[in-house]
Amino acid sequence: MMDHVDKILAQWMRERPDLDVSAMGLLGRLARLRAHLAREIEKIFTEHGLTSASFDVLAALRRSGPPFQLSPGDLMATTMVTSGTMTNRIDQLEKAGLVERLDNPDDRRGVIIGLTEEGLKRVEAAVTDHVANQHHLLECLETKDRQALDGLLRKLLAAFE
Amino acid sequence: MMDHVDKILAQWMRERPDLDVSAMGLLGRLARLRAHLAREIEKIFTEHGLTSASFDVLAALRRSGPPFQLSPGDLMATTMVTSGTMTNRIDQLEKAGLVERLDNPDDRRGVIIGLTEEGLKRVEAAVTDHVANQHHLLECLETKDRQALDGLLRKLLAAFE
DNA sequence: CCCATTTATCTTGACGTCAAGATAATTTTA
DNA sequence: TAAAATTATCTTGACGTCAAGATAAATGGG
Structure with missing residues (x-):
C-alpha cells in the first residue's frame, strides 16, 4: 500500500536516482505522524x-x-x-x-x-x-x-x- | 535502561496510579525524538x-x-x-x-x-x-x-x- | 444566461517560539 | 574577601504559524 510519503519518495527516485531515500521515508513518516498526533492531542486540551x-x-x-x-x-x-x-x-x-x-x-x-x-x-x-x-x-x-x-x-x- | 520519558512515567505512576501510561510513553518518545531530529535537520538547511x-x-x-x-x-x-x-x-x-x-x-x-x-x-x-x-x-x-x-x-x- | 455556490489565494491579527542580550544573585578563584 | 565567572530568570525583537475573513474568479443549477 502506497502512502503519501511513498509518493514523495517515488518522485525523488525519478528525479534524483542518485539519492538513497530510505532514511527520508522513515523520517518523513515520523514527522507527518507527529503532526497528525499533535493536532488530535491538542483538541482534548482545548476542551x-x-x-x-x-x-x-x-x-x-x-x-x-x-x-x-x-x-x-x-x-x-x-x-x-x-x-x-x-x-x-x-x-x-x-x-x-x-x-x-x-x-x-x-x-x-x-x-x-x-x-x-x-x-x-x-x-x-x-x-x-x-x-x-x-x-x-x-x-x-x-x-x-x-x-x-x-x-x-x-x-x-x-x-x- | 531508564530514559527521560521513563522518569516522567514513573512520576505519573507514583502520583496517579489509576492512569495507564503505556501510550503516553510511546507518544512522549515520538514527540521528543521528533524535536531532536528537527533541530539536527534544521542545522543543514541553515548552512x-x-x-x-x-x-x-x-x-x-x-x-x-x-x-x-x-x-x-x-x-x-x-x-x-x-x-x-x-x-x-x-x-x-x-x-x-x-x-x-x-x-x-x-x-x-x-x-x-x-x-x-x-x-x-x-x-x-x-x-x-x-x-x-x-x-x-x-x-x-x-x-x-x-x-x-x-x-x-x-x-x-x-x-x- | 444569471445568480448562488464553491474554489484559490491573500490579508489580518494574535500567539508561541527562539536567539541574543540584560539583570541580578550566587559561587568560585585568587 | 574582592573580583571574576557562572547561574537563574526575564526582556526584546523577529519570525513562522494559524484561524477567520476578504477578494476575485470559476462552476453549476435553475
Missing part, C-alpha cells in the same frame, strides 16, 4: 481551556507531587524549551490563575512556580482525558506492535539524550 | 541559507520534475500547512529570488509557483546534504531495526491519512 504548551507545564508540576512546585529551570529541562518561552508560558498561566510565582527562599535569583488550587483541578481533569485519548490514538496498533514501536523509538531516542 | 519551511517548498517543486512548477494549493497539500502560511512562505522565497509567481493561464484566480535558476541550484545542493544527514541521524539503528520502525510508523500513519 479544558489549555494548550499543549500550558498542559506541559501544569503536568510537570502535577507529576512532581505535593506541594506541586518546581523552578522555571526545572520546567525548562523537562519541556525542552528556552528560558524566554518558559517565562512566557508561566506569564500566561499566572494570568489565568493556574500557577503562581513564589519567592525561592534558598536563591533570590530564582522563583518557584506552584500550581494553584484551580490549576490542580484543571490538570487533573485534563490528564485523565488526555491519557484516554492517547490510547484511542494508538488503538490501530496491536499490543505487540505498540511495544515494538516503543522499543525502537527508545533505542533511537537514546542517541540524542 | 544553505534555508529553513525547514523554505526547504519543504523548494523540495516539493524540485521533485515534481521539470518545469519545477506547482500551484500554492498543490504545495499546501504536500506540506500540511494552511493557506496563510503558504502565502507567507512563498513571499519569503520570492523575496529571496528562489521562486517566482507566474500567471496561471488556465485559472485567473490562481498562480503558479516556479523555481528560479538560483532556487534550483540551492535545493539541489541542500537536498544532497540533507539526505546524507538523514542517514547519519539513523545510523545508530541497524538496517533491520530501521525497516521495522519504518513499517510500524507506516501502519500507524495509515490511520491518519
